[in-house]
Amino acid sequence: MRGTKDIDPLSLAMRPPADETSAERVEREAREREAKIISAEIDAEIEMDRKQKKYDDSVKVLLLGQSESGKSTTLKQFQLIFSAKEFENERISWKLIIQLNLVRTVRIILEQLSSLTTTRPIPFEDNKLSRTIHPLSHLNSSGMNGSTSSLGISSQSSGRSSDSDLPSTSASITPSRSSHPMSFNSPVSPVQRSPTTPFSIPFPPPVLPVSPTEMPKLGDHHRTLRMRLLPLVHLESSLLRRLNPSEEDEATQRSAHWSTSGRELFVRSSVNWKEKVARLRNGTFDVRDSFADVDDDDGFVDFDNPDDPNNVIQTCKEDMLALWHDPVVRQVLRMGNVRLEEMPGFFLDDIERIASPSYIPSDDDILKARLKTVGVSEYEYTLMMSGQPTKWRFYDVGGSRTQRAAWQPYFTHVDALIFLAPISAFDQCLAEDWRVNRLEDSLLLFKSICKSELLKDVDIILFLNKIDILKAKLDSGIKVSKYVKSYGERPNEYEAVSKFFRNKFAAVYREYTPKSSKKLFYVHMTKVTATDAMRGILSSVCDAILRSNLQLQGLA
Numbered sequence: 004m005r006g007t008k009d010i011d012p013l014s015l016a017m018r019p020p021a022d023e024t025s026a027e028r029v030e031r032e033a034r035e036r037e038a039k040i041i042s043a044e045i046d047a048e049i050e051m052d053r054k055q056k057k058y059d060d061s062v063k064v065l066l067l068g069q070s071e072s073g074k075s076t077t078l079k080q081f082q083l084i085f086s087a088k089e090f091e092n093e094r095i096s097w098k099l100i101i102q103l104n105l106v107r108t109v110r111i112i113l114e115q116l117s118s119l120t121t122t123r124p125i126p127f128e129d130n131k132l133s134r135t136i137h138p139l140s141h142l143n144s145s146g147m148n149g150s151t152s153s154l155g156i157s158s159q160s161s162g163r164s165s166d167s168d169l170p171s172t173s174a175s176i177t178p179s180r181s182s183h184p185m186s187f188n189s190p191v192s193p194v195q196r197s198p199t200t201p202f203s204i205p206f207p208p209p210v211l212p213v214s215p216t217e218m219p220k221l222g223d224h225h226r227t228l229r230m231r232l233l234p235l236v237h238l239e240s241s242l243l244r245r246l247n248p249s250e251e252d253e254a255t256q257r258s259a260h261w262s263t264s265g266r267e268l269f270v271r272s273s274v275n276w277k278e279k280v281a282r283l284r285n286g287t288f289d290v291r292d293s294f295a296d297v298d299d300d301d302g303f304v305d306f307d308n309p310d311d312p313n314n315v316i317q318t319c320k321e322d323m324l325a326l327w328h329d330p331v332v333r334q335v336l337r338m339g340n341v342r343l344e345e346m347p348g349f350f351l352d353d354i355e356r357i358a359s360p361s362y363i364p365s366d367d368d369i370l371k372a373r374l375k376t377v378g379v380s381e382y383e384y385t386l387m388m389s390g391q392p393t394k395w396r397f398y399d400v401g402g403s404r405t406q407r408a409a410w411q412p413y414f415t416h417v418d419a420l421i422f423l424a425p426i427s428a429f430d431q432c433l434a435e436d437w438r439v440n441r442l443e444d445s446l447l448l449f450k451s452i453c454k455s456e457l458l459k460d461v462d463i464i465l466f467l468n469k470i471d472i473l474k475a476k477l478d479s480g481i482k483v484s485k486y487v488k489s490y491g492e493r494p495n496e497y498e499a500v501s502k503f504f505r506n507k508f509a510a511v512y513r514e515y516t517p518k519s520s521k522k523l524f525y526v527h528m529t530k531v532t533a534t535d536a537m538r539g540i541l542s543s544v545c546d547a548i549l550r551s552n553l554q555l556q557g558l559a
C-alpha cells in the first residue's frame with residue numbers, strides 16, 4: 004500500500020471533494036466527459052495542421068470513389084511504376100493476403116453448398132458485389148412494384164446511398180437525386196431487415212425459377228470435401244481475428260449479424276498491416292489460439308506446425324481443386340448467379356501456384372489482391388518525373404458508405420483528385436445496400452464531388468475503371484439497357500457503352516462544377532490492374548498535375 008505522501012500532488016488536487024453529493028458527482032462527470040471530447044477535437048485539429056505543414060512541399064493527390072472502385076490498386080500501380088524498390092520490399096507481405104483471398108473464395112463456395120442442405124438462406128454477404136441484380140425476377144418474387152421517379156429511378160434504387168454518407172457538414176457536397184443524370188431500372192426489391200432475424204434477408208433470386216426436381220444433388224463426396232476443407236474456414240477466421248483484433252468497424256459488426264467467417268479482410272489506416280503480417284509470418288500459427296493477441300507472437304517460424312497457412316493450404320490443395328472443378332458446384336454457383344471470377348481477389352484458377360511452398364506473389368497477383376481500406380491511409384513517395392525526383396503524397400480513402408465522412412478534411416489541402424468509377428458495375432448493387440445500383444452511386448458521388456465548393460479549384464482526373472470486366476460482361480450478352488433505362492436501343496457494344504458512360508460523367512462535370520472554378524478535368528478509360536497501359540496514363544496524369552501546380556504558383 005502506498006501512503007498519502009506517495010501520492011502525486013497533482014492527482015491529489017484533481018480528486019473530487021470528499022463531501023461531493025451524488026448530484027454534484029453526476030454534474031462533474033458530465034463536465035469531464037465534455038472536456039475530454041473537446042480536448043480530442045483540439046488534438047485532431049493540431050494533428051491535421053501538423054500534417055498539412057509537414058507535407059506542404061509535396062504534390063498532394065486524393066483518391067476517391069466507392070468501395071472496390073480500384074483506389075488502392077491505383078496506388079499500388081503508382082508504387083510499382085515509379086517506386087519499384089519499395090514495391091519489391093513489400094512483395095512478401097502480400098502472400099498472406101492472397102492466401103486469405105483464396106480461402107475466402109473457397110468459404111463462399113462452401114456457404115453456397117450449405118444452402119442446399121439447410122432451409123434457411125445462407126448468410127452470404129461476400130458475393131453481393133458479384134451477383135447481378137435482377138429487377139424483373141425480384142419484383143415478381145416480392146410482389147413489390149418498384150415505382151419509378153420522373154427521372155426513371157425506382158424508389159428502391161435510392162440515392163440515399165450518397166445522401167446519407169457523404170460528409171453531412173457540407174451541404175454543397177451532399178448529392179441530391181432530384182436531377183439524376185441517368186435512369187436506372189429498379190435493381191432489387193426492398194428487403195425486410197430485422198435485427199433479430201438476420202438470416203431472413205433475402206438474396207437476389209436465381210436467374211431461372213428452380214423447382215425441387217431441378218435442385219442439384221450433393222453426394223457423399225461433397226460432404227467429405229466440405230469436412231476436409233473446414234481447416235481453411237478455421238484458418239480464415241483465426242487470421243482475420245489476429246490481423247484485426249477487437250475491431251469494431253462495420254465489417255466486424257456485420258459479422259456479428261452474419262457469421263464469424265463473413266468478415267472481409269480490411270486494413271485500418273492507423274495500423275501498419277505489413278508489419279503485422281510480417282509478425283504473423285515470423286510467429287507461430289495456432290488456430291486453437293485464435294483469440295490471442297498478435298503481440299504475443301514472438302516465436303520463430305515453425306515449419307512443422309500444421310496450422311501454418313502455407314501448410315494448411317498445401318494440405319487442402321487437391322480438395323480445393325476438386326471443389327472448384329466439380330460440375331455440381333458449378334451448377335450451384337450458376338443457379339445462385341454467383342460469378343466468382345468477377346469477384347475481387349479471385350485466385351481459384353491459381354491454386355497450384357499459390358499452394359506451392361516456394362510461392363512468391365507476382366506483380367499481377369499483388370494488383371489483383373483485395374484488401375479493403377478502412378479510414379484514410381497516407382503514402383509519401385518520391386517519384387522520378389522526367390528525371391527529377393518529386394515528392395508526392397497520396398491519400399487513399401475507404402470508399403464504403405460509412406467511410407465517406409472521413410473524406411472531407413482532406414478536401415482543403417489537396418492539389419488534385421483521382422476519382423474512380425467502375426463502369427462495369429452497371430448491373431451490380433452496393434454491398435452496403437442492395438437497393439442501390441453501384442453505377443448510380445458512383446454518378447451521385449461524382450456529382451457531389453463536382454459541386455463541392457471546397458474542391459472548386461482542385462483538378463479532377465476521372466478513371467472510368469474496370470473496362471476489362473465491362474467488355475467481358477457485354478461479350479457474355481449482359482444488356483446495359485436492362486439496368487440503365489436511358490441507354491435505350493443503342494448497340495450493346497463496348498465502344499457505344501463506354502462512350503455513353505463517358506458522356507454521362509462529363510455532362511455531370513459540366514453541369515455541376517461551379518462556374519468560377521479553375522480546375523482541370525481529364526477522363527481516362529482504365530483497367531488499373533494492367534501495368535503496361537497504366538504506365539502511360541499515370542505519367543500523363545502526373546505531368547498534368549505538376550503543370551497545373553506550377554501554373555497556380557505562377558511558375559509556368
Ligand SMILES: Nc1nc2c(ncn2[C@@H]2O[C@H](COP(=O)(O)OP(=O)(O)OP(=O)(O)O)[C@@H](O)[C@H]2O)c(=O)[nH]1
Nearest residue numbers: 070071072073074075076347371376402469530531
Ligand atoms: N479486373 C479488374 N479488377 C480490378 C480493376 N481495378 C481494380 N480491380 C480489383 O478490384 C478489387 C478492389 O480494388 P481496390 O483497389 O481494393 O478498391 P478500393 O477502391 O481501394 O476499395 P476500398 O478500399 O473498399 O475503398 C481488387 O481486387 C482489384 O484487383 C480493373 O480495372 N479490372
Ligand SMILES: [Mg+2]
Nearest residue numbers: 074075375376
Ligand atoms: Mg482501398
